[in-house]
Amino acid sequence: MPGVAVKLYSLFFKFMLKHRLQNRIQIDDTSSNVHSFGVTSRRNEESVAPSNPLFTDGVATKDLHVNPGTVVSVRIFLPESCLSVHEESDQKWQMQSTGNVLGSDSNQALLRRNSYGNHKNNGYSHRRTSLGCVADDVYRGYSPVAKKNCRKLPVMLQFHGGGFVSGSNDSTANDLFCRRIAKLCDVIVLAVGYRLAPEDRYPAAFEDGLNVLNWLAKQANLAECSKSVGIRRGGGTDLKKSDSFGHIADAFGASLVEPWLAAHADPSRCVLLGVSCGGNIADYVARKAVESGKLLDPVKVVAQVLMYPFFIGSVPTHSEIRLANSYFYDKALCTLAWKLFLPEGEFDLDHPAANPLTPGRGPPLKRMPPTLTVIAEHDWMRDRAIAYSEELRKVNVDAPVLEYKDAVHEFATLDMLLKTPQAQACAEDIAIWVKKYISLRGHEFSY
Numbered sequence: 476m477p478g479v480a481v482k483l484y485s486l487f488f489k490f491m492l493k494h495r496l497q498n499r500i501q502i503d504d505t506s507s508n509v510h511s512f513g514v515t516s517r518r519n520e521e522s523v524a525p526s527n528p529l530f531t532d533g534v535a536t537k538d539l540h541v542n543p544g545t546v547v548s549v550r551i552f553l554p555e556s557c558l559s560v561h562e563e564s565d566q567k568w569q570m571q572s573t574g575n576v577l578g579s580d581s582n583q584a585l586l587r588r589n590s591y592g593n594h595k596n597n598g599y600s601h602r603r604t605s606l607g608c609v610a611d612d613v614y615r616g617y618s619p620v621a622k623k624n625c626r627k628l629p630v631m632l633q634f635h636g637g638g639f640v641s642g643s644n645d646s647t648a649n650d651l652f653c654r655r656i657a658k659l660c661d662v663i664v665l666a667v668g669y670r671l672a673p674e675d676r677y678p679a680a681f682e683d684g685l686n687v688l689n690w691l692a693k694q695a696n697l698a699e700c701s702k703s704v705g706i707r708r709g710g711g712t713d714l715k716k717s718d719s720f721g722h723i724a725d726a727f728g729a730s731l732v733e734p735w736l737a738a739h740a741d742p743s744r745c746v747l748l749g750v751s752c753g754g755n756i757a758d759y760v761a762r763k764a765v766e767s768g769k770l771l772d773p774v775k776v777v778a779q780v781l782m783y784p785f786f787i788g789s790v791p792t793h794s795e796i797r798l799a800n801s802y803f804y805d806k807a808l809c810t811l812a813w814k815l816f817l818p819e820g821e822f823d824l825d826h827p828a829a830n831p832l833t834p835g836r837g838p839p840l841k842r843m844p845p846t847l848t849v850i851a852e853h854d855w856m857r858d859r860a861i862a863y864s865e866e867l868r869k870v871n872v873d874a875p876v877l878e879y880k881d882a883v884h885e886f887a888t889l890d891m892l893l894k895t896p897q898a899q900a901c902a903e904d905i906a907i908w909v910k911k912y913i914s915l916r917g918h919e920f921s922y
Contacts, residue, residue, distance in 0.1 A: 516643030629744035636751030638812035698737035754784030
């Protein structure tokens with residue numbers, strides 16, 4: 476069973492969230508009080524972690540809007556491993572520093588961890604790299620020098636939870652979770668700040684998720700154009716000298732090319748990760764990516780991770796009956812959140828956004844990307860997620876389910892508060908599975 480601290484925090488969480496949701500229903504009924512531009516966070520409800528260009532705990536971060544005319548934002552989590560010199564040089568340095576022989580099993584394991592896990596600094600990458608890093612650990616990534624051995628990392632779009640009505644991509648809890656995932660998976664994480672309900676109801680959050688995926692594709696194409704401009708003007712790709720990032724600009728003179736992504740992102744290895752209601756958004760974005768096909772090139776969604784997705788339906792499952800009063804999000808809170816999110820007059824628990832197995836919901840499941848589903852033992856939504864995973868497996872989609880005993884909804888993403896041992900284990904398990912689909916060496920990481 477969950478510990479006493481988890482139970483107490485769950486009671487406090489449900490009391491506060493129910494109070495806030497009821498207030499929002501009253502605000503929503505008075506249209507003059509609703510901000511027409513929309514919101515992506517509620518600053519008075521949770522602590523916020525400021526962005527930090529330092530490699531604090533091995534990850535640098537910065538915030539930006541996907542375009543000047545929207546509230547949709549992303550927080551970029553850039554792991555320190557992007558600053559490593561060419562992999563072969565890293566291996567030679569490891570051999571020299573450890574004195575081991577390359578052929579030994581222990582050294583091979585060490586190299587694999589250093590190649591795919593968290594790269595320890597040890598003073599080496601900061602002083603030998605040519606990618607704009609200096610000794611004070613500040614990443615000068617706004618004008619990086621592009622080299623052929625520049626390390627490209629997969630990209631992961633992360634959608635936070637909060638029942639569509641709360642949460643943010645820069646909250647302290649989400650910041651901690653994304654840092655952990657960026658290091659363990661060795662990926663660039665883009666945490667998406669989408670619009671919240673009831674100010675913006677369905678399909679606003681879903682469209683925001685898809686817009687960020689399209690923005691990522693645009694960034695990849697702009698970076699390629701910028702590289703071509705640098706070659707023509709400077710006779711090379713030294714972007715720091717030619718300042719070719721600035722040659723692609725919008726009408727206001729602001730550069731459209733995001734240098735961190737241009738220097739280090741490999742969009743052909745894109746993973747979607749959704750937490751709670753973010754799982755619904757991730758699944759929608761994955762379906763739209765399948766339908767778009769080559770129109771998204773060079774972005775390719777190779778896998779998705781659904782963490783205790785916010786699925787529901789009109790016919791209750793066994794867990795929805797047995798755990799109707801479960802921890803954090805119970806039946807009453809979830810129903811209230813869906814009423815605030817779905818369009819007025821269209822409340823239906825079998826809405827395609829709510830029930831993934833609604834008939835006629837395209838595209839065919841056999842075209843969906845590999846899907847890892849994470850569930851908690853004491854989460855009332857668990858059976859609905861299991862059923863969706865089973866349907867994917869029936870059409871030969873790689874769709875395993877990881878269940879964590881004595882865990883509750885949001886156990887891995889609220890680790891800052893809950894401090895459960897399952898949280899670290901879950902992040903490590905996600906990394907093992909994801910690396911099957913983002914590894915350049917092939918499917919080395921598998922169960």
